[in-house]
Amino acid sequence: MELSTAPTGLPALPAIELPWQRRIREDPHLLFDIHYAVGGPFHVVHPAGFADNLRAFQDVLTRHRVDGAVYYGKKANKAGCWLPEVADLGAGVDVASEPELVHALAHGVRGRDIGVTGAAKTDGLLRLAARHDCLVAIDALDELERAAEIARDAGRLRILLRRLPPTAPHSRFGSADPDLERAVARCADLRDRIALTGFSFHLDGYAVDPRAELAHDMLGWCERARALGLPVSAISIGGGFACRYVREQDWETFTRDHTDEWFHANKRFEKFYPYAQQPTGADMLDAVLGRTFRGRTLAGHLRDAGIALYLEPGRALLIDSGFSVFPVLGFKQHSDYGITTVHGLSMSVSEQWKGSEFLPDPVLVPRRAEPRPRPAVTCVGGASCMEYDVLTWRKVTVSQQPRPGDLLLYPNTAGYQMDKNESEFHQLPLPPKIVMSEEAGRMRWRLDR
Structure with a gap:
């Protein structure tokens, strides 16, 4: 397969584009009609793509004959349109605030299908979770005591105890093993108010083996809790399911050869999200469940122990399910490349605000295509008065010079x-x-509710 190169000689990172995206982009009127209606930048979201991704995860659990649940990591996108898909497919939602929990309930997700995670939770969030029979990941001993006190009046609370990964001892999330042991014993004391359903963890990165190994290790904690008569039945392995945005060959070339000269003002970045990796999404879950321990797959060990597997993907459910559109305000030549200014702010491409760059190539949709278009090289700035308000520092090649x-x-x-x-x-x-x-x-469109 040929690598993607721009006519200018600069590397290209064209995004993988699904048919629904291409159909909208190539419609001569649709995006411009939406811009006419909203008057500024906008985001396009596609719930059907989200539903396809969710079903793929659920199908992996079914194929491995593992009981479990997929909780959509709601923090990954605030739109309401994903939530009816979650409800209709019998999945769950992972929330970390009272507004997120209420939003999920308002869109038809049942309380018992809502997981509550995050750092120390407010009393209000714990009380709401107890009233609606949500599943709460308890992060520390003091939070366990607060939860038990709230459950005295609000009702018995279902919980997971979150473990601090041994490979991430400096994480501020989860309990180290000595505290986790004390928490299990305390749950036995509090069983009239606290129902210990299982354990959870979250790992940074996107590797298969560490997730499978820690999940297998957690089975031992499930046995210890059951020995105390606690109704432990699940392990949550969190999120961090890999995604792919561009072709592997293009990504390998970029990461091997990239130089500061490819960026406006020789901007230097220490790291980028891995925009091409394998396995991704549901295939990564398949690999986790297929990892073998003592001659038996993780899926087999879960079945033998009667333990369900919970997961909390966010990005991996949203991949290929939305894009953002910014109207062009102007273009000026800057040395051997241009600077395009768009209506909108770089805060709508959040990777820039994490000290990194969103690398898949933006695509110019011209109001009027030139008869003999000449490719133009540009970076892209936002409409604010801040020097660092830049959507794309990289010098990218578009089909023709951008115009208002x-x-x-x-x-x-x-x-x-x-x-x-x-x-x-x-x-x-x-x-x-x-x-x-x-x-x-x-294709039909409406505003998200």
Whole structure:
């Protein structure tokens, strides 16, 4: 397979594009009609793609004959349109605040299908979780005591005890093993108010083996808790399921050869998200469950122990399910490349606010295509007065020189990009989310509710 190169000689990182995305992008009117209606930048979201990803995870659990549940990591995107898909498919939602929990309930997700995670939770969040029979990941001994006190009046609370991964001793999340042992014993004392359902953990990175190994190790904790008469029945392995945005060959070339000269002002980045990796999504879950220990797969050990597997993917459910569109305000030549300014802020491409760069190539959608278009090299800045408000520091090649009235499309931004850091800086309204669906052979759109 040939590598992607721009006519300018700069490397290209074209995003993998699904048919629904291409269909919208190539429609001569649809995106411009939406821009006319909203008047500024906007995000396009596609619930059907999210549902496909969710079903793929559920199918892996079924194929391995493992009881379990998929909890959508809600923090990855604030749109409401994903939640009815979760409810209809019998999945769950992972929340970390009272507004997130209420939002899930309002869109039809039952309380018993809501997991509550995060650091130390407010009393209000714990009380709401108890009232609605949510499953709460308890992070520390003091939180366990608060939860038990709240459960005295609010009702028995179902919990997981979150373990501090031995390979991440400096994480601020989870209990180290001595505290975890004390917490299990305390749950036995508090069994009239606290129902210890199982254990949870979360690992950074996207590797298969550490997740499988820690999940297998957690089976021993399940046995200890059961020996105390506690109704332990599940392990949650958190999120961190890998995603792929660009072709492997293009990513390998970029990571091998990249230089500061490819970026505006020779901007230097210490690290990038791995935009091409394997295995990804549901295939990664398949690999975790297929990992063998003492001649038997993790799935087999879970079945033998009667332990369900919970997981909390966010980005991996949103991959290929949304993109962002910014109207072009102007273009000026800067040395041997240009600077395009768009209507909107880099806070709507959140990777920039984590000291990194969102690398899949933006795509120019011109209002009027030139008869003989000449490719143009540009970086992309936001509409604020801040020097660092840059959506794309990398010098990227677009089909022709951007002009006011054109649209610049950022592909595959649904997961953690489009709204994680958005702000009404300069009193600019937040970009609305446009929900796309296909009906009667055509694409229809509405505002997210």
